[in-house]
Amino acid sequence: xxxxxxxxxVCWNNKDILAECIESINQQNYKDKDIxxxxxxxxxxxxxxxxxxxxxxxxxxxxxxxxxxxxxxLLIQEALKDEKVKYFALINSDARITSDWTEKLxxxxxxxxxxxxxxxxxxxxxxxxxxxxxxxxxSVNLQSTQYGYQQSNSQQYxxxxxxxxxxxxxxxxxxxFIEEQPYNKLFDESFFMYLEDVDVSLRALNIGWHNYxxxxxxxxxxxxxxxxxxSSSFSLYYTARNQVGLLLKNxxxxxxxxxxxSFLRNEYNLFIYIKSNYSKLxxxxxxxxxxxxxxxxxxxxxxxxxxxxxxxxxxNFFWTLMSSKGWVE
Amino acid sequence: xxxFLKDMSFIFxxxxxxxxxxxxxxxxxxxxxKSYIYDxxxxxxxETSERFMFLDPIKNKDLKFSIIxxxxxxxxxxxxxxxxxxxxxxxxxxxxxxxxxxxIPKRVNAIKNISKRDKRIKYVRLGKNEGISINTNKCxxxxxxxxxxxxxxxxxxxxxxxxxVAIKIKEISGVEILYSDEDKLTDSxxxxxxPHFKPDWSPHQYLxxxxxxxxxxxxxxxxxxVKGLRAVCxxxxxxxxxxxxxxxxxxRQIVHIPKILYHWRVAEGSTADNFLKKDYAVKAGMKAxxxxxxxxxxxGKAKPIDNRPGFYDIDFTVxxxxxxLIIVNASKDLIMNKTVINQIxxxxxxxxxxxxxTKDEFDNNPKxxxxxxxxxxVIFSINGNYTVNKTKWVDTLCGVLNMENVRAVMPKxxxxxxxxxxxxxxxxxxxxxxxFKHLHCGAGTIFGxxxxxxxxxxxxxxxxxAKKETWVNLNKDGISQxxxxxxxxxxxxxxxxxxxxxxxxxxxxxxxxxxxxxxxSRVPRV
Numbered sequence: 041x042x043x044x045x046x047x048x049x050v051c052w053n054n055k056d057i058l059a060e061c062i063e064s065i066n067q068q069n070y071k072d073k074d075i076x077x078x079x080x081x082x083x084x085x086x087x088x089x090x091x092x093x094x095x096x097x098x099x100x101x102x103x104x105x106x107x108x109x110x111x112x113x114l115l116i117q118e119a120l121k122d123e124k125v126k127y128f129a130l131i132n133s134d135a136r137i138t139s140d141w142t143e144k145l146x147x148x149x150x151x152x153x154x155x156x157x158x159x160x161x162x163x164x165x166x167x168x169x170x171x172x173x174x175x176x177x178x179s180v181n182l183q184s185t186q187y188g189y190q191q192s193n194s195q196q197y198x199x200x201x202x203x204x205x206x207x208x209x210x211x212x213x214x215x216x217f218i219e220e221q222p223y224n225k226l227f228d229e230s231f232f233m234y235l236e237d238v239d240v241s242l243r244a245l246n247i248g249w250h251n252y253x254x255x256x257x258x259x260x261x262x263x264x265x266x267x268x269x270x271s272s273s274f275s276l277y278y279t280a281r282n283q284v285g286l287l288l289k290n291x292x293x294x295x296x297x298x299x300x301x302s303f304l305r306n307e308y309n310l311f312i313y314i315k316s317n318y319s320k321l322x323x324x325x326x327x328x329x330x331x332x333x334x335x336x337x338x339x340x341x342x343x344x345x346x347x348x349x350x351x352x353x354x355x356n357f358f359w360t361l362m363s364s365k366g367w368v369e
Numbered sequence: 370x371x372x373f374l375k376d377m378s379f380i381f382x383x384x385x386x387x388x389x390x391x392x393x394x395x396x397x398x399x400x401x402x403k404s405y406i407y408d409x410x411x412x413x414x415x416e417t418s419e420r421f422m423f424l425d426p427i428k429n430k431d432l433k434f435s436i437i438x439x440x441x442x443x444x445x446x447x448x449x450x451x452x453x454x455x456x457x458x459x460x461x462x463x464x465x466x467x468x469x470x471x472x473i474p475k476r477v478n479a480i481k482n483i484s485k486r487d488k489r490i491k492y493v494r495l496g497k498n499e500g501i502s503i504n505t506n507k508c509x510x511x512x513x514x515x516x517x518x519x520x521x522x523x524x525x526x527x528x529x530x531x532x533x534v535a536i537k538i539k540e541i542s543g544v545e546i547l548y549s550d551e552d553k554l555t556d557s558x559x560x561x562x563x564p565h566f567k568p569d570w571s572p573h574q575y576l577x578x579x580x581x582x583x584x585x586x587x588x589x590x591x592x593x594x595v596k597g598l599r600a601v602c603x604x605x606x607x608x609x610x611x612x613x614x615x616x617x618x619x620x621r622q623i624v625h626i627p628k629i630l631y632h633w634r635v636a637e638g639s640t641a642d643n644f645l646k647k648d649y650a651v652k653a654g655m656k657a658x659x660x661x662x663x664x665x666x667x668x669g670k671a672k673p674i675d676n677r678p679g680f681y682d683i684d685f686t687v688x689x690x691x692x693x694l695i696i697v698n699a700s701k702d703l704i705m706n707k708t709v710i711n712q713i714x715x716x717x718x719x720x721x722x723x724x725x726x727t728k729d730e731f732d733n734n735p736k737x738x739x740x741x742x743x744x745x746x747v748i749f750s751i752n753g754n755y756t757v758n759k760t761k762w763v764d765t766l767c768g769v770l771n772m773e774n775v776r777a778v779m780p781k782x783x784x785x786x787x788x789x790x791x792x793x794x795x796x797x798x799x800x801x802x803x804x805f806k807h808l809h810c811g812a813g814t815i816f817g818x819x820x821x822x823x824x825x826x827x828x829x830x831x832x833x834x835a836k837k838e839t840w841v842n843l844n845k846d847g848i849s850q851x852x853x854x855x856x857x858x859x860x861x862x863x864x865x866x867x868x869x870x871x872x873x874x875x876x877x878x879x880x881x882x883x884x885x886x887x888x889x890s891r892v893p894r895v
Contacts, residue, residue, distance in 0.1 A: 191453070191456075191457050192456075192457045192458070192459065192528075194456060194461065194487065196461075197461075197487050197488040197489050198486075198487065198488070199485075199488060201485070363445070364479070364482055365449075367482060367485070367486060369478075369482055
């Protein structure tokens with residue numbers, strides 16, 4: 041029985057970038073595939089663009105902007121109705137994949153048991169000698185970081201291994217993992233966008249499942265790699281807000297206490313850095329994000345209670361992962 | 370207010386006392402002062418000019434470099450930057466060998482896990498910690514590259530380092546040893562400070578201090594020929610290695626890369642912080658030097674200098690058959706400066722004959738004096754009034770000239786207010802400039818310490834010495850030949866200091882005008 045792959049793309053005013061993404065998917069070696077796309081009420085006509093040029097794509101038109109998390113959840117619900125689909129490939133509209141990407145990731149996932157997420161090496165779209173992300177980890181300062189960001193590409197010397205977390209720019213997630221989630225909802229919809237992938241990775245760790253990195257599979261990502269987008273008040277607000285929720289939902293209490301002093305020191309340094317280099321608006325948005333995140337604690341604690349029933353992880357293992365920057369022994 | 374507090378702190382918390390050090394430590398922790406010497410010129414240079422000096426990565430990556438790092442209980446904050454700086458090199462073809470001799474199992478696990486990140490890292494587990502030399506020698510067995518790079522476990526390399534070295538090796542054929550400029554890094558690794566811009570290869574400067582250890586790249590054939598490092602010289606093992614290579618027959622091709630490629634971290638308890646923290650290092654350096662002098666058949670003994678740990682001086686034993694001729698160009702106030710001449714006369718020396726004459730006597734009848742001398746005898750020419758700080762200066766300068774590759778030698782010449790008057794002439798951007806002029810006698814600069822022995826392009830004519838065969842061919846007013854076909858060096862032997870009796874031009878009443886700014890001096894202000 042063949043295992044079908046469902047490619048899941050979320051689009052919002054991305055008409056100029058979409059064509060290259062879809063063509064890179066169409067050129068994959070792995071033939072058994074379906075493409076699902078959702079258009080979050082975009083105003084530049086990307087829905088019509090897809091409908092006319094790529095009619096085989098299963099398109100969902102939405103009347104409102106659902107955000108990245110809810111958009112992905114809607115598509116996954118749609119794709120789960122097809123029983124042949126075993127893998128869900130989440131690809132951003134600004135990411136492109138090489139032709140053997142799915143093949144290699146699926147081969148790696150067949151070797152192991154309890155596989156949650158897989159990632160190849162994502163490189164920077166403009167300069168292939170620079171890495172965008174190798175994997176994602178939560179640092180000792182409780183900061184979610186991409187390992188390998190803006191470092192040099194030494195792909196020939198890397199080997200596939202198990203990692204802490206995975207970057208959702210270009211990943212494959214298995215069906216069994218999604219069916220373990222409550223209500224089959226992968227992402228947390230209260231995170232409008234940013235940091236849902238870290239949430240998923242931590243949830244996988246808590247259950248005792250594994251995330252893998254594959255060295256031979258390459259993808260390219262434009263990303264919010266320019267510093268302008270990173271420092272914009274929009275993204276800062278959401279990252280600040282969602283990080284609080286992430287920590288409250290997934291992390292054992294003993295680690296929160298242990299990491300508290302370094303977390304506070306890092307917060308202080310970050311605040312001073314933002315205040316000295318960016319405008320007052322960005323500072324305000326950062327603080328507002330943290331405050332709103334704290335105000336949402338009842339919601340996150342409720343979700344934590346739901347998730348904690350299945351936890352099998354030891355806090356020490358978590359701490360070793362954090363201190364070793366996401367590399368599992 | 371700030372200045373007042375600073376001045377008061379000098380009185381109640383004197384800097385070199387326990388209280389003073391406590392104050393400095395707490396001020397750094399509170400963020401009131403910096404733990405390093407902040408030079409805004411250097412910080413500006415890093416951000417603007419340095420990045421344009423590095424060359425583009427070459428395409429032909431044939432040469433393989435082996436980087437050896439002997440590790441012992443390295444902390445995470447030192448290990449991560451080391452690995453990052455090596456894995457992000459623009460030149461891919463290298464291997465990193467970590468020789469781990471740590472006791473603590475947590476550290477062992479951390480280093481082992483880091484070595485799994487990349488296929489180019491080889492992890493060598495050493496059972497016992499037998500000292501740094503034996504640990505690196507065991508790593509040498511696993512080396513498979515043409516060139517070895519020695520590194521410490523808490524330092525970092527510049528990202529362009531191996532690329533620069535590879536380009537230089539391909540430019541110049543027959544290179545055997547390379548070294549580059551270096552930099553210091555604070556303990557946290559956030560700030561760079563106090564660079565050291567080194568000169569091109571100066572063999573006599575190497576006798577006074579080990580200044581080429583970071584970054585040093587040596588061909589593996591040579592390292593294995595000399596059988597690696599010696600355990601006897603732990604603490605100065607890299608000094609010993611290069612000295613033994615220099616003692617081999619034949620000349621070594623040593624090349625300098627004038628870019629900052631190595632960052633030396635000032636970790637607590639390391640030699641970058643305070644050389645005295647490793648007392649055995651001083652003795653090890655002396656042993657290395659003494660063995661080198663024996664191998665080269667130079668009759669002398671190394672000794673350390675009192676206030677300067679890490680700098681060495683050589684006591685030469687004299688060839689008793691040698692003669693010395695001292696020609697003094699006395700000034701018109703000969704009667705007033707008779708003390709100077711008497712001091713030169715009384716300078717006791719074991720050389721049998723020191724003939725002391727004035728320039729007029731010499732010019733009248735040069736042949737009379739020159740015929741009595743043999744080829745190897747030394748002629749001093751002194752133009753001016755100087756007092757020398759050491760009694761046996763004639764012996765030492767003759768001993769220096771007995772070394773093979775020395776053409777002429779001069780002492781360091783200073784004014785009475787301890788600023789340098791003359792230390793030879795060097796080429797700076799293809800222009801002749803006097804070396805370290807107007808600096809303080811014992812100052813440390815970004816070009817090295819002024820108390821080191823220096824190899825210069827030309828020795829100045831005011832106070833120098835040469836053997837008869839060379840002295841005769843030189844211009845009496847100063848040495849005019851720039852390039853020597855026999856590859857001989859002009860040496861400034863700065864362990865001997867000649868103080869000129871004349872006042873420094875621009876000084877008032879013979880005292881240091883800089884003292885006017887010192888608030889606690891007893892000199893009346895002008």
